Amino acid sequence: MSGTLRQVGVDIQDAEENRGLVDAIKADNPQLTIRHLPGLLKLQAAGRMVINRETVESKLGRDWDTGEFQLAIVSYVGNFSEWDDDQIIVSWEH
Amino acid sequence: MPVKALYDYEFPSADRAELFGDDQLVYVHWDGNPLFCAAACFRAPKAMPFGEFVAQLVGPWAASDPDFDASTIRDWRLFDEPLAADPGRSLADLGIGHKALLRFSA
Amino acid sequence: MTQTTPRARKLPLKERYALLTRDLDWEPSYVDKQQLFPYTSYEGIKIHDWDGWQDPFRLTVDAYYKYQAEKDKRLYAILDGFAQSQGHLGLSDASYLNAIKLFIQGVTPVEYAAHRHFAYLARYLEGPAPRFAALCQSVDELRHTQTQIHTISNYNKYYAGFHSWSKMHDRMWYLSVPKSLFDDAMSAGPFEFLISISFSFEYLLTNLLFVPFMSGASFNGDMPTMSFGFSAQSDESRHMTLGLEAIKFLLEQDEANVPIIQGWIDKWFWRAYRVSALVAGMMDYMLPRPVMSWKEAFELYFEDQMLGGLFPDLDFYGINPPRHVEDAIAEKDHLSHQVYKILHNFSFAAAFTTQTPGEEHSRWLAEQYPATYEQLYKPVWDKHARTEAAGGRIFFQGLPQVCQVCQLPMAFTEPGDPARISFRRTDYRGEIFHTCSNGCQWIFEREPEKYVQAWLPVHQIYQGHCGGPSIPEVLQWYGIQDGDNGEYKGSPDARSWAEWHASAPVQGG
Numbered sequence: 001m002s003g004t005l006r007q008v009g010v011d012i013q014d015a016e017e018n019r020g021l022v023d024a025i026k027a028d029n030p031q032l033t034i035r036h037l038p039g040l041l042k043l044q045a046a047g048r049m050v051i052n053r054e055t056v057e058s059k060l061g062r063d064w065d066t067g068e069f070q071l072a073i074v075s076y077v078g079n080f081s082e083w084d085d086d087q088i089i090v091s092w093e094h
Numbered sequence: 095m096p097v098k099a100l101y102d103y104e105f106p107s108a109d110r111a112e113l114f115g116d117d118q119l120v121y122v123h124w125d126g127n128p129l130f131c132a133a134a135c136f137r138a139p140k141a142m143p144f145g146e147f148v149a150q151l152v153g154p155w156a157a158s159d160p161d162f163d164a165s166t167i168r169d170w171r172l173f174d175e176p177l178a179a180d181p182g183r184s185l186a187d188l189g190i191g192h193k194a195l196l197r198f199s200a
Numbered sequence: 201m202t203q204t205t206p207r208a209r210k211l212p213l214k215e216r217y218a219l220l221t222r223d224l225d226w227e228p229s230y231v232d233k234q235q236l237f238p239y240t241s242y243e244g245i246k247i248h249d250w251d252g253w254q255d256p257f258r259l260t261v262d263a264y265y266k267y268q269a270e271k272d273k274r275l276y277a278i279l280d281g282f283a284q285s286q287g288h289l290g291l292s293d294a295s296y297l298n299a300i301k302l303f304i305q306g307v308t309p310v311e312y313a314a315h316r317h318f319a320y321l322a323r324y325l326e327g328p329a330p331r332f333a334a335l336c337q338s339v340d341e342l343r344h345t346q347t348q349i350h351t352i353s354n355y356n357k358y359y360a361g362f363h364s365w366s367k368m369h370d371r372m373w374y375l376s377v378p379k380s381l382f383d384d385a386m387s388a389g390p391f392e393f394l395i396s397i398s399f400s401f402e403y404l405l406t407n408l409l410f411v412p413f414m415s416g417a418s419f420n421g422d423m424p425t426m427s428f429g430f431s432a433q434s435d436e437s438r439h440m441t442l443g444l445e446a447i448k449f450l451l452e453q454d455e456a457n458v459p460i461i462q463g464w465i466d467k468w469f470w471r472a473y474r475v476s477a478l479v480a481g482m483m484d485y486m487l488p489r490p491v492m493s494w495k496e497a498f499e500l501y502f503e504d505q506m507l508g509g510l511f512p513d514l515d516f517y518g519i520n521p522p523r524h525v526e527d528a529i530a531e532k533d534h535l536s537h538q539v540y541k542i543l544h545n546f547s548f549a550a551a552f553t554t555q556t557p558g559e560e561h562s563r564w565l566a567e568q569y570p571a572t573y574e575q576l577y578k579p580v581w582d583k584h585a586r587t588e589a590a591g592g593r594i595f596f597q598g599l600p601q602v603c604q605v606c607q608l609p610m611a612f613t614e615p616g617d618p619a620r621i622s623f624r625r626t627d628y629r630g631e632i633f634h635t636c637s638n639g640c641q642w643i644f645e646r647e648p649e650k651y652v653q654a655w656l657p658v659h660q661i662y663q664g665h666c667g668g669p670s671i672p673e674v675l676q677w678y679g680i681q682d683g684d685n686g687e688y689k690g691s692p693d694a695r696s697w698a699e700w701h702a703s704a705p706v707q708g709g
Contacts, residue, residue, distance in 0.1 A: 006509050013430050038418040039426060066213070067263050071270060074433040075407060077505050079513075080256035080441060085213045092513050097649045098389065100242050107631055107652035109659045119662060121601040121634070123621060128580050129594065131541040132609040132621065133601040137662040155598040160587055173625070193632040195601075195623060 005047035008078030145181025250327030315341035360683035398443035400468035469522035470639035474606035481539030
């Protein structure tokens with residue numbers, strides 16, 4: 001793991017239905033920064049960002065498949081080091 | 095390094111001299127004039143006298159610049175070497191071959 | 201803490217993915233494997249275990265179609281709404297659409313080219329996981345082609361330049377820039393294609409190529425293009441993943457692959473970077489409401505995110521940042537200006553219009569480029585402005601010298617000396633070839649047998665292959681119609697715009 005943590009990030013469409021998703025990511029990644037651009041939210045974290053299905057569901061108030069993340073994402077920086085039914089992790093590997 | 099291929103990769107060049115017959119391509123760059131984004135490309139007979147080449151081809155193009163004054167053309171170069179621009183001699187005689195680059199100031 | 205009940209599932213995602221990809225594969229029993237997959241050895245790449253390919257999205261065919269259909273439904277609803285509400289009247293200005301003309305002529309056809317080539321990969325890659333990822337990407341690229349056409353077709357009803365993009369892509373001088381890049385990639389082998397398009401285009405440079413158009417759309421009232429962009433970008437995140445997975449997979453399979461991959465990164469960074477020059481010119485000069493400068497975008501999307509983020513990651517495998525990247529960095533204060541000079545000089549022969557930047561635009565450019573704009577480029581625009589004030593309009597009355605590799609007119613200057621055009625010359629088998637930069641020259645000299653075949657628009661005109669010897673005949677062969685080309689001010693688009701916005705509201709006025 002490199003000494004300085006490089007930023008990872010996801011760009012999310014700034015749509016009504018993604019508010020819960022962004023709230024959930026904020027809750028699970030305390031050092032998250034959010035930059036607002038027209039139509040776009042740039043979420044960044046140092047080294048690693050985690051998206052937990054359970055947290056998203058609690059914010060949305062409904063069931064949520066991790067696959068639905070595909071409808072929200074615009075772009076990303078880093079690797080998807082994990083993506084299963086419960087969790088998505090974006091990080092740098094080396 | 096050769097192109098990697100599943101067969102013998104051998105194809106003729108798309109702009110080789112023989113395709114232009116008695117003509118050739120010549121590029122002309124007006125040094126120091128940023129109005130022109132790039133050098134111009136002309137097709138001209140190899141036997142064309144240099145003076146005609148300048149008057150009939152280069153001049154009208156250079157006149158895209160409203161401030162162009164043909165009498166101020168000087169310092170011809172063929173690639174990086176000074177060119178003795180004898181208007182009576184042909185392009186070929188002057189060593190200006192296919193796809194040569196000429197440069198001038200004005 | 202609330203109790204969350206685990207959702208009743210038939211199978212976890214990992215297992216569903218394995219069943220619908222890897223487990224649908226089989227070993228051939230009556231055909232030789234080499235016959236079945238004839239293209240995966242000749243590039244010198246060594247693969248020992250195709251099962252090493254991971255798709256982090258773990259996409260299965262059912263999920264793919266479900267989510268893609270949902271994206272299409274949402275997009276087409278927006279396109280309908282925009283068309284029905286005469287949304288084009290809300291654009292910042294009709295001149296903005298020159299950026300979108302460049303887009304449909306330059307980008308849409310290469311989406312289609314990518315669709316075809318990923319379909320080929322979906323058949324000829326040996327592992328089921330990469331085959332399925334390629335198949336999804338092939339359908340994605342066809343989707344992008346179609347959605348771009350639908351999105352932009354609305355503008356074709358009211359504005360010039362949109363009508364014959366496909367024919368123009370195959371014939372016109374500035375469009376041979378993106379076309380030749382894809383032709384180069386499609387005529388390379390499957391692994392080189394993965395590095396050229398999936399990695400270099402879709403990962404390394406995707407934000408530089410794509411985001412300026414989409415943000416530009418958002419800033420300039422172009423809701424359809426912006427919506428298309430967001431809709432496509434969620435596909436692009438899968439494409440980026442494929443690109444990154446491709447490069448890591450190849451690097452991890454065998455050490456012998458590393459120098460081959462490095463060579464491809466060196467080549468394809470530069471080739472795609474040269475194509476992105478058109479985007480630079482667009483974002484600095486064609487947006488009535490600019491988003492950010494090329495320089496700023498290059499620093500953010502390439503220098504910070506890629507050189508600062510990705511390449512340290514690849515260093516682990518022995519991969520270096522692309523050769524000639526320093527030349528690209530040195531150009532960032534110049535690139536957009538030099539490209540727009542090309543477009544401005546030659547828009548009489550293009551299917552878009554150009555105009556000299558006005559005072560306010562010049563002020564913005566001076567702010568964005570404090571080291572170069574006022575010293576080097578404003579004097580040129582000032583001369584154009586004086587000529588236009590007197591009723592004239594300067595165009596390049598001739599044809600330009602074009603680079604043998606990137607096929608752009610040779611308008612780029614020496615790194616460190618912006619007063620000198622960068623000329624590079626290579627002699628190959630008794631014939632002279634010109635390139636515009638260290639990067640293009642290196643690419644030429646590496647595979648001269650390929651690039652000597654290039655269909656260079658200017659040379660083809662001179663060989664009589666483009667409709668005739670005169671400019672009007674060439675323009676006709678290009679498919680240019682009245683109103684498509686030339687100067688923006690006074691053009692049919694400009695006049696229509698003025699007419700449509702001329703009257704004040706009737707009621708309440």
